[in-house]
Amino acid sequence: MDKEEEANNLPPDKPPKSLARPILNHESSSSSSSSPELIRHLQAAFKRHRPLNKMQTTTIGPRRSVVAPQRQPSRSSTSDVQRPQDVVSLSHSLAANTLLTHDSTNLASSSAAAGESTENNASTTPPLISGTVDNMFNDNYNPQVSHMDLPKPASASLRNNLDIGSRDESVSRKVQSLVTVTSNDMEWDAATNQAEASKHQNLQSVVDSEISLKSGYKVSSSLAKMGEFRNFLNQPASQCSVMGSSCATTTSIHSSSAPMLNATTQVSRSYVDPHAVPVPSQGNLASSSRPSFKDSNVLQANKDGPLPEMPASAVVSEVSFKETNISKQQQCTTVVEAPMVSSTHGSDATARAPDDLLTSVSSQPQKPDKQEKVATSKGTSAPRKRNYDPDLFFKVNGKLYQRLGKIGSGGSSEVHKVISSDCTIYALKKIKLKGRDYATAYGFCQEIGYLKKLKGKTNIIQLIDYEVTDKSLLQEVLNGTMSNKDARVKDDGFIYMVLEYGEIDLAHMLSQKWKEIEGSDRTIDENWLRFYWQQILQAVNTIHEERIVHSDLKPANFLLVRGFLKLIDFGIAKAINSDTTNIQRDSQVGTLSYMSPEAFMCNESDENGNVIKCGRPSDIWSLGCILYQMVYGRTPFADYKTFWAKFKVITDPNHEITYNQLSNPWLVDLMKKCLAWDRNQRWRIPELLQHPFLAPPIPPEPRVSSSIQLISHIAESFGSDDRVSELCAQLQARLRVLGGE
Numbered sequence: 242m243d244k245e246e247e248a249n250n251l252p253p254d255k256p257p258k259s260l261a262r263p264i265l266n267h268e269s270s271s272s273s274s275s276s277p278e279l280i281r282h283l284q285a286a287f288k289r290h291r292p293l294n295k296m297q298t299t300t301i302g303p304r305r306s307v308v309a310p311q312r313q314p315s316r317s318s319t320s321d322v323q324r325p326q327d328v329v330s331l332s333h334s335l336a337a338n339t340l341l342t343h344d345s346t347n348l349a350s351s352s353a354a355a356g357e358s359t360e361n362n363a364s365t366t367p368p369l370i371s372g373t374v375d376n377m378f379n380d381n382y383n384p385q386v387s388h389m390d391l392p393k394p395a396s397a398s399l400r401n402n403l404d405i406g407s408r409d410e411s412v413s414r415k416v417q418s419l420v421t422v423t424s425n426d427m428e429w430d431a432a433t434n435q436a437e438a439s440k441h442q443n444l445q446s447v448v449d450s451e452i453s454l455k456s457g458y459k460v461s462s463s464l465a466k467m468g469e470f471r472n473f474l475n476q477p478a479s480q481c482s483v484m485g486s487s488c489a490t491t492t493s494i495h496s497s498s499a500p501m502l503n504a505t506t507q508v509s510r511s512y513v514d515p516h517a518v519p520v521p522s523q524g525n526l527a528s529s530s531r532p533s534f535k536d537s538n539v540l541q542a543n544k545d546g547p548l549p550e551m552p553a554s555a556v557v558s559e560v561s562f563k564e565t566n567i568s569k570q571q572q573c574t575t576v577v578e579a580p581m582v583s584s585t586h587g588s589d590a591t592a593r594a595p596d597d598l599l600t601s602v603s604s605q606p607q608k609p610d611k612q613e614k615v616a617t618s619k620g621t622s623a624p625r626k627r628n629y630d631p632d633l634f635f636k637v638n639g640k641l642y643q644r645l646g647k648i649g650s651g652g653s654s655e656v657h658k659v660i661s662s663d664c665t666i667y668a669l670k671k672i673k674l675k676g677r678d679y680a681t682a683y684g685f686c687q688e689i690g691y692l693k694k695l696k697g698k699t700n701i702i703q704l705i706d707y708e709v710t711d712k713s714l715l716q717e718v719l720n721g722t723m724s725n726k727d728a729r730v731k732d733d734g735f736i737y738m739v740l741e742y743g744e745i746d747l748a749h750m751l752s753q754k755w756k757e758i759e760g761s762d763r764t765i766d767e768n769w770l771r772f773y774w775q776q777i778l779q780a781v782n783t784i785h786e787e788r789i790v791h792s793d794l795k796p797a798n799f800l801l802v803r804g805f806l807k808l809i810d811f812g813i814a815k816a817i818n819s820d821t822t823n824i825q826r827d828s829q830v831g832t833l834s835y836m837s838p839e840a841f842m843c844n845e846s847d848e849n850g851n852v853i854k855c856g857r858p859s860d861i862w863s864l865g866c867i868l869y870q871m872v873y874g875r876t877p878f879a880d881y882k883t884f885w886a887k888f889k890v891i892t893d894p895n896h897e898i899t900y901n902q903l904s905n906p907w908l909v910d911l912m913k914k915c916l917a918w919d920r921n922q923r924w925r926i927p928e929l930l931q932h933p934f935l936a937p938p939i940p941p942e943p944r945v946s947s948s949i950q951l952i953s954h955i956a957e958s959f960g961s962d963d964r965v966s967e968l969c970a971q972l973q974a975r976l977r978v979l980g981g982e
């Protein structure tokens with residue numbers, strides 16, 4: 242089995258213990274009738290369903306740069322068929338819909354948020370707005386190295402590209418992983434993920450913080466967290482409202498079946514809404530709130546010790562307390578609120594805290610505000626103050642997202658599971674720009690452009706918000722004014738992309754499926770196959786209709802969102818130029834096991850001297866590899882382990898792919914339609930959607946005329962029997978009517 246298939250056999254994910262603890266205890270001891278629902282809600286909100294990680298690491302990296310438009314038509318009749326109907330300019334089609342057109346609502350909210358902020362943090366810069374962003378997709382922009390123009394033998398070119406890859410950080414990293422194929426690359430770091438999840442508590446930390454505050458333990462750190470969380474909740478709602486039902490997995494904490502979260506949220510939100518819960522004077526606290534609160538179980542429980550040692554039953558007590566006593570809940574709010582506003586994090590503090598709590602606060606060393614260097618608009622770095630903990634939160638366009646754990650690392654990015662202030666779960670993709678070359682940075686920005694273009698397409702992962710922190714860098718990239726395209730980004734700068742959250746990717750689904758099948762005499766369920774294959778085709782059809790070639794189709798790039806597969810990762814996607822149906826690239830792209838022959842030989846010349854280009858058929862090949870893997874549990878070239886072995890066999894037109902016999906011959910036929918070596922022989926998606934495997938032919942109706950004829954024979958055989966003759970005649974007449982004759 243290939244390592245990439247081995248990598249699929251990952252241990253099942255476990256929920257972070259720190260998150261599961263109170264839930265489990267609650268389950269066992271809570272008297273609330275709605276506890277099971279509550280647990281489900283909590284689990285849904287906090288549990289990472291499956292590790293999502295990069296499954297295929299034998300990736301050869303792209304050089305994320307724009308290629309000058311290739312306008313010369315192909316001269317080969319067998320290579321790149323010109324399709325005049327496809328003619329649309331990439332730069333114009335994308336530019337019309339790209340970064341410039343950042344939602345006005347988003348702008349409004351981001352500027353509002355920026356106004357609220359007491360700092361001028363580069364990470365809170367509004368979304369990129371530039372009159373020159375058009376240039377991002379401008380044909381004039383050509384940061385390319387010139388090797389692409391030089392025809393040379395494919396293998397030599399490939400080496401050359403690898404050499405270039407060693408200069409290009411993104412390529413070299415991928416090539417390294419590709420050549421070494423280390424299992425490390427392929428493993429999901431369960432330990433890291435779990436540690437992350439434990440370290441960074443989500444909403445549960447609010448409950449925990451409250452408990453800590455009330456008990457007087459961990460006051461300082463709790464205050465810090467509470468202050469951050471207050472700011473978190475104080476910000477404008479995230480853009481999920483824009484998305485409607487198609488947005489990320491949403492866990493409503495306002496559900497009636499989730500009283501604990503409801504209560505918690507009310508308490509938390511009251512911190513930021515002084516009108517909702519009037520901040521009492523110190524005397525009020527002493528006279529009313531505190532005594533009633535002291536009577537509750539929660540205070541007793543909290544006295545047991547700091548949070549980590551605190552029995553989970555304390556949490557349960559607090560839950561039932563909150564469920565059953567709304568007035569006490571408000572009192573609880575006031576008790577918590579006072580120290581909250583006294584913390585150094587609260588910029589809008591208006592009330593004084595009770596002395597004892599203030600003492601607790603001041604006796605603890607305050608966590609100093611984190612400082613970091615961020616890029617200013619002039620491209621220089623200056624220390625900036627943050628009023629949130631960057632280990633716990635991300636800030637995108639002034640909105641905070643709390644980290645729930647790391648989902649995975651792509652070739653170029655980190656992806657985190659986050660929760661917004663309105664308690665919606667998202668994936669946040671963070672790309673560090675520092676140290677990358679400008680052309681690579683350009684490619685990253687292009688992904689935003691594609692996702693914006695594909696906004697509203699239900700089978701494409703939706704971009705909720707984004708921010709490029711270093712505007713000057715980006716402008717330089719987008720203007721194409723970089724003096725040295727190979728120069729590297731020196732200043733700190735990040736691209737943040739807030740994305741719809743996917744629960745599991747197809748790679749993990751497949752690995753699970755094949756674990757079930759292996760060892761049994763079962764084969765893959767054809768209906769399961771049809772269901773997801775159709776969705777895969779439809780998703781890719783969506784981008785092909787938008788004249789985008791994905792170029793890195795693989796199971797890990799299809800995410801399951803509410804039961805449907807959605808396409809992700811347009812990091813190396815390319816749009817098709819206006820006068821050709823193919824695109825030309827400066828290097829091989831894609832993930833090795835799914836790469837088409839032409840992707841290996843991109844920009845080389847074929848036997849007729851025509852430049853080999855990658856277009857939509859290249860994606861179809863990758864789809865064929867995915868289907869093959871779905872059917873057989875391994876990719877078609879899994880037996881060829883090394884890069885060169887794969888390269889050799891995939892680029893060999895005479896190599897015959899092995900198709901083991903299947904009960905449904907249409908399935909083999911379908912794979913062959915996708916995996917035709919000659920890209921012009923491969924079917925297109927509209928045809929594939931009509932393939933007999935998906936749309937089985939209906940057996941022809943038995944012909945009426947033959948039945949009528951049969952009846953005539955019967956009548957004749959009975960000779961002169963009038964009754965039989967009459968009956969047969971009636972029968973024939975009826976059949977004629979039914980048959981529409």
Ligand SMILES: Nc1ncnc2c1ncn2[C@@H]1O[C@H](COP(=O)(O)OP(=O)(O)OP(=O)(O)O)[C@@H](O)[C@H]1O
Pocket residue numbers: 293294295296300648649650651652653654655656668670702740741742743744746797798800809810811812
């Ligand atoms: N919206 C999302 N929801 C859940 N998980 C996601 C999401 N986007 C990405 N991921 C996870 O993060 C991983 C890396 O994401 P992505 O593929 O976008 O990054 P990349 O840097 O472009 O990676 P690649 O090396 O494949 O180019 C994915 O394989 C997937 O497991």
